[in-house]
Amino acid sequence: MCADLLASSSLIPDWPTPPGVRALTTLRGPLGGSQGAYARFNIGTRAGDDPAIVHGNRCDLAAGACLRSWPHWLHQVHGTRVWQADALLPWPQRWDTPHAEPDADAAITRTPGVVLAILSADCLPVLIATRDGSVVAAAHAGWRGLAEGVLEAAIAALRVVPAGLLAWIGPGIGAASYEVDARVRAAFVDADADAAQAFHATRPGHWQCDLAALARLRLRRCGVADVYGGDFDTFSDARFYSYRRDGADSGRMATLIWREG
Structure with a gap:
């Protein structure tokens, strides 16, 4: 199933993957059991879909990507809190007995096998890794999180020299x-002309807003010189969910990053 998922139901980041680091963003299909606007x-x-079906989709994702640990899902609140993920989580046996989801919009890990997960449907998922693959991070960056400094918070939590980092900006609204x-x-402009x-x-x-450009600017301000991705538009590309396009019934993609080992 690994090959099927990676080939047909996910997007692989276009960055020079550090040793032992794997990452992907899910697409709307063809896997999954969601129907109607969620298909x-x-x-x-939290999108209004049948929770048992969503759990099944998450199980398909974990099995298809050959994960050895259940992902660390976050309760994303458009803030700047960074979650330190150290534990390998067992797969929940039922949809109504999930692991607790901390209120956070970024996560980091140094533990092999631990999987970080970000949900999105227009906001940017941003992945960060050291060049040697020893530590990875994932952040949820909508305009509020970007303006308040979620990327800066994630980079600070890594406790490494920013020049030794790589970043990938995943699918977001163009x-x-x-x-x-x-x-x-x-x-943004009041803080940085x-x-x-x-x-x-x-x-x-009113203005057109380039979220990916804002993310690149902030990453580079932090000292991250090598930034990839950012050339997607969830609104115009039917492979992705888009809250602005589909409204409250929009589903969510997952962007995962983990260290093998």
């Missing part, structure tokens, strides 16, 4: 599909 491979438990108001623009290059005026008081 097919919805991984999000600039052509994402119009924001003055409040969102000010959250260079952020203005990520906004392009559309009509009075």
Whole structure:
């Protein structure tokens, strides 16, 4: 099943993977049992989908990716808290007996086999790894998290020299599909005038916002020179879920990163 999942139901990051590091982002299908607006491979438990079906999708994901540990799922709150994930989690036997999900929007691990997971449907999943693959991180970066410093918090928690890091920006809403108001623009430009290059005026008081460009800027401000990805648009690409396109019934993709061993 590993080959089937990786070939047909996931996107493999286009970055020079450090030794022993694996990563993927799920796509909407063809695996999975979700129906209707959630079809097919919805991984999000809080999107309104049948929780038993979502659990089955998560089990298919874990089995298909040959994970030796259940992923560390987070209760994402658009904040900057970083979760230190050390434990190898057993697979839950039933959908209604899951592991606790900490309130956090980023996670790091140094433990082989521990799987970090980020859910998204327009916000950016951002993966970070040391060049030797000894430590990895995953962050959920919508505009609020980016503005408040979730990437900076994740990098600080790694406790390594940022020049020794690689980053990959996963599927998120593209600039052509994402119009924001003055409040969102000010959250970035008031703190860093260079952020203005990520906004392009559309009509009075509104701009197209390039989230990936903002993420690149912040990563490089931290000293991460090698940044990959960021060339996706969840809104216009039917392979992905998009909250802005599909509304409250949108499912969620999962972006995973783990160290083999």
